Amino acid sequence: xxxxxxxxxxxxxxxxxxxxxxxxxxxxxxxxxxxxxxxxxxxxxxxxxxxxxxxxxxxxxxxxxxxxxxxxxxxxxxxxxxxxxxxxxxxxxxxxxxxxxxxxxxxxxxxxxxxxxxxxxxxxxxxxxxxxxxxxxxxxxxxxxxxxxxxxxxxxxxxxxxxxxxxxxxxxxxxxxxxxxxxxxxxxxxxxxxxxxxxxxxxxxxxxxxxxxxxxxxxxxxxxxxxxxxxxxxxxxxxxxxxxxxxxxxxxxxxxxxxxxxxxxxxxxxxxxxxxxxxxxxxxxxxxxxxxxxxxxxxxxxxxxxxxxxxxxxxxxxxxxxxxxxxxxxxxxxxxxxxxxxxxxxxxxxxxxxxxxxxxxxxxxxxxxxxxxxxxxxxxxxx
Numbered sequence: 001x002x003x004x005x006x007x008x009x010x011x012x013x014x015x016x017x018x019x020x021x022x023x024x025x026x027x028x029x030x031x032x033x034x035x036x037x038x039x040x041x042x043x044x045x046x047x048x049x050x051x052x053x054x055x056x057x058x059x060x061x062x063x064x065x066x067x068x069x070x071x072x073x074x075x076x077x078x079x080x081x082x083x084x085x086x087x088x089x090x091x092x093x094x095x096x097x098x099x100x101x102x103x104x105x106x107x108x109x110x111x112x113x114x115x116x117x118x119x120x121x122x123x124x125x126x127x128x129x130x131x132x133x134x135x136x137x138x139x140x141x142x143x144x145x146x147x148x149x150x151x152x153x154x155x156x157x158x159x160x161x162x163x164x165x166x167x168x169x170x171x172x173x174x175x176x177x178x179x180x181x182x183x184x185x186x187x188x189x190x191x192x193x194x195x196x197x198x199x200x201x202x203x204x205x206x207x208x209x210x211x212x213x214x215x216x217x218x219x220x221x222x223x224x225x226x227x228x229x230x231x232x233x234x235x236x237x238x239x240x241x242x243x244x245x246x247x248x249x250x251x252x253x254x255x256x257x258x259x260x261x262x263x264x265x266x267x268x269x270x271x272x273x274x275x276x277x278x279x280x281x282x283x284x285x286x287x288x289x290x291x292x293x294x295x296x297x298x299x300x301x302x303x304x305x306x307x308x309x310x311x312x313x314x315x316x317x318x319x320x321x322x323x324x325x326x327x328x329x330x331x332x333x334x335x336x337x338x339x340x341x342x343x344x345x346x347x348x349x350x351x352x353x354x355x356x357x358x359x360x361x362x363x364x365x366x367x368x369x370x371x372x373x374x375x376x377x378x379x380x381x382x383x
Contacts, residue, residue: 014164015133017048019126030075031206031237039074045093045122046080048131057170058084065377068260069227072234076212076224077107081116085173087181088116089136093124099134102162106153107212109142110185111221117181118169121162135162136169143183153217188222193335195219196229204236211237228334228366228380231257245382246299246310249284261379262286268300287317288373290327294318297367299381302356310383312367314353322349328370329353334380336366345370359383 030036046063054061061084063070070080082089090108102121108114119142121134137157146155163169172179191199199219203211211233212220224230228244235243242248243255254263266285283300294317302309314329316322328345332338344353357365364380 015166017052017131017133019044019048019124019129019131020051021129029238030071031239032209034209035075038078039071041093041095041124041126042070042074042078042080042091044126045091045124045131049091049120049122049133050082053082053084057166060084062375064088065227066261066375068257069231069377072227072231075234075237076230077105079105079108081108081114087118087173089118089120090116091120091122093122093131095124095126097123099123099132100159101156102134102137102159103154103156104142104146105212106148106155106217107221107224109139109155110217111188111225112185113225115139115182115185120166121159133164133166135159135164136166137162138179139182140180153213188218188225190335191219191222193333196223196226196335199223200229200232200236204233206237206239226334226336226366226380227378228364232380242382244380246284247383250282250301254284268298270300288314288369289375290369290373291371293321293324295323295369295373307358308360308383309356309358311354311356314369315351322351323353324349327353329355330368330370331355331357332366332368334364334366 030039050061050063061082064081064083073080078092080091080093082091090104092102092104092108094103099121102119104119108116108119116139118136118138120136123132123134125131141161142155142157145161146157148155171177199215202208203214208214214220223233231243235241243257249255249258249263249265254265263284263286266283268281268283270279270281281300283298285299286297288295288297296313296315296317298311298313298315300311300313302311312329312331314323314327323346325346325348328343330338330343332342342355342357344355346353359365360383362382364382366378366380368376368378
């Protein structure tokens with residue numbers, strides 16, 4: 001997979017990787033030409049880098065938080081995150097020929113849910129079909145040595161301050177290096193749903209070419225930290241209808257985005273205790289992996305449709321399997337607030353965790369488990 005263009009003089013520590021000839025670039029309808037180009041370059045970068053990284057450094061490495069979320073990131077920022085062995089790495093691709101610095105947008109550094117341990121600069125040459133690893137640094141170095149540009153909200157480091165050889169990263173992890181990877185991040189104050197709706201109305205207009213610079217970072221960062229709001233912003237800017245509408249899923253079909261996240265419609269048999277036969281009901285199902293075990297999250301309507309009662313269930317996918325003590329299922333409002341009876345926690349091994357709620361038309365909820373599932377990204381389910 002190593003690729004050295006004949007026309008270049010290669011430093012022994014510079015890594016060139018070939019962009020696979022079979023690379024498929026999926027181009028959703030981004031709101032700007034810049035967004036389309038940003039997505040294309042990030043996809044090519046990932047397709048060249050991730051297979052090599054899995055083969056040479058971290059076999060378990062995968063896209064963070066999940067592949068389905070990538071378009072909602074690329075609509076507004078440059079970069080892609082990879083999770084591996086309890087660490088996080090962000091690829092920052094560039095088309096610039098003069099690779100004299102690493103420039104990272106503030107979102108990847110100062111939003112705690114996005115911040116990584118490592119940041120890797122990548123020069124992408126789509127015409128000749130290769131990428132070059134410029135070098136990498138840590139979150140700590142970006143915060144303490146990087147230059148912050150208040151105009152475009154980026155942290156930058158000169159190439160001389162980067163480590164060119166990615167093998168150093170691998171070696172430092174193997175020897176349990178006690179290097180400080182992350183600096184402290186100032187928490188961003190949460191914003192209420194009403195403010196988020198105002199931001200969606202304003203920044204969802206594709207005529208706003210640079211939404212990331214249109215409001216103070218403290219507000220923008222808190223908004224983006226909520227994956228559900230980030231996805232809604234992407235949908236608005238791309239002219240898409242609400243993709244997480246539960247009534248719509250029941251009436252027609254689960255949307256493409258929801259399918260990518262793992263949601264399917266299923267028929268369930270609900271049998272009262274002690275009864276051999278039960279009632280058939282159509283519900284929604286999604287498989288989760290939590291602490292190495294697989295579970296099924298179900299959403300089931302209860303009673304008559306006008307009652308608007310919904311039941312969220314978590315069950316083991318293993319026949320006869322139980323949910324271990326300490327695991328919790330929780331529902332939150334769109335702005336991540338708790339409400340009465342919004343959580344069920346297993347104090348002992350149990351067959352099922354469940355939460356039932358009565359919802360108003362159009363009301364949104366966010367589900368989560370504790371501990372969080374693999375590939376988790378907050379989603380707002382609209383009822």
